[in-house]
Amino acid sequence: GKGEYDHYMEKEIHSQPTALSNTIEGRIEDGTVAFDDLEAGAFADVDSVQFVACGTSYHAAMYGGQLLRTAGIPAEVLRASEYDTAAGPVDENTLVVAVTQSGETADTLDAVRTAAGRGARTLAVTNVVGSTAAREADDAIYIRAGPEVGVAATKTYSSQAVTLALLTQRLADDVPDATPADDREAMLNALADLPRHVETVLETSRARALAREFMDSESYFFIGNGFGHSVALEGALKFKEITYEHAEGFASGQLKHGPLALVTSASPIFAVYTGGDDEKTKTNAIEAQSRGAPIVAVGPDDHPLVDVADAHLWVPETHPVWAGLLANVQLQLLSYYAAKLLDRPIDKPRNLAKSVTVE
Numbered sequence: 112g113k114g115e116y117d118h119y120m121e122k123e124i125h126s127q128p129t130a131l132s133n134t135i136e137g138r139i140e141d142g143t144v145a146f147d148d149l150e151a152g153a154f155a156d157v158d159s160v161q162f163v164a165c166g167t168s169y170h171a172a173m174y175g176g177q178l179l180r181t182a183g184i185p186a187e188v189l190r191a192s193e194y195d196t197a198a199g200p201v202d203e204n205t206l207v208v209a210v211t212q213s214g215e216t217a218d219t220l221d222a223v224r225t226a227a228g229r230g231a232r233t234l235a236v237t238n239v240v241g242s243t244a245a246r247e248a249d250d251a252i253y254i255r256a257g258p259e260v261g262v263a264a265t266k267t268y269s270s271q272a273v274t275l276a277l278l279t280q281r282l283a284d285d286v287p288d289a290t291p292a293d294d295r296e297a298m299l300n301a302l303a304d305l306p307r308h309v310e311t312v313l314e315t316s317r318a319r320a321l322a323r324e325f326m327d328s329e330s331y332f333f334i335g336n337g338f339g340h341s342v343a344l345e346g347a348l349k350f351k352e353i354t355y356e357h358a359e360g361f362a363s364g365q366l367k368h369g370p371l372a373l374v375t376s377a378s379p380i381f382a383v384y385t386g387g388d389d390e391k392t393k394t395n396a397i398e399a400q401s402r403g404a405p406i407v408a409v410g411p412d413d414h415p416l417v418d419v420a421d422a423h424l425w426v427p428e429t430h431p432v433w434a435g436l437l438a439n440v441q442l443q444l445l446s447y448y449a450a451k452l453l454d455r456p457i458d459k460p461r462n463l464a465k466s467v468t469v470e
């Protein structure tokens with residue numbers, strides 16, 4: 112049941128410290144990563160990766176794609192429904208990774224079957240043991256987030272992104288010519304602190320007050336680059352899904368290529384940054400601010416955006432990979448409180464189902 116919480120979504124947001132601890136548990140030893148039956152060398156034949164996913168899982172897959180490319184491993188991130196025409200060629204050295212909470216999304220299963228038919232090796236990254244994706248793919252890795260009841264995916268995004276970051280470490284060690292990150296130790300050490308940092312965000316968040324402050328806005332925009340791009344897209348998806356308000360997410364640099372025409376004083380911009388390479392987010396946020404839009408900086412202290420923003424959703428200082436996940440927790444809370452103020456049926460938004468089993 113929901114216990115002390117008003118909605119499953121609220122409960123699931125608050126269960127992220129535990130979910131993340133479970134995701135990580137037992138998978139890191141002496142600075143390397145192993146998954147049960149996928150031990151060292153399991154991916155020695157892989158030379159490139161394609162992620163296929165939908166919705167929130169697609170946003171988590173963007174994390175995986177960026178991390179793999181940084182490690183020198185060619186990686187595409189594809190919307191599963193577009194796999195047929197969007198995917199590059201595959202062979203037996205291509206690992207096609209289906210990222211799917213339910214393991215039952217028809218678009219994603221179809222992409223996996225197409226990829227397998229073209230000769231690729233397949234891997235399911237899923238939350239549901241024994242799901243169709245887990246059974247059909249050559250291998251499966253479980254994100255271990257625990258059951259998710261709310262239609263809006265929350266804790267599973269966090270656990271997917273962490274699982275994919277761990278998978279990147281395994282691939283970087285296995286794939287010939289890959290270059291493991293030189294800050295891996297710092298990154299894995301910071302990962303151990305992630306559950307505690309999520310707890311801190313949950314305890315200190317000002318998202319409820321901001322949801323109220325911006326309640327009468329016309330549109331809600333979310334921007335970010337790098338990992339922040341994934342979080343911006345995810346923030347906007349969650350916001351529209353449960354509030355029914357107009358929300359859009361963009362890569363920071365894309366705002367000026369059209370969407371800026373929609374920017375007014377009634378369109379707050381949530382600028383997500385991670386402390387990595389976020390220069391574009393700052394310059395484009397300032398551009399929107401000069402058109403009257405209120406800017407909310409979403410990320411750690413000690414960033415030039417904080418000084419110019421009209422408000423700040425703060426997250427603790429950490430490695431840039433994890434800062435995005437903390438920023439996302441702030442945006443989950445923002446969506447949740449905005450939907451609550453609007454009295455929406457948060458756990459079951461209209462027209463949507465938890466798993467989408469039609470194409």
Ligand code: M6R
Nearest residue numbers: 166167168211212213216263264
């Ligand atoms: O079960 P899956 O991860 O394959 O589901 C994919 C999407 O349908 C899902 O993430 C959807 O976008 C969520 N309702 C978003 O909150």
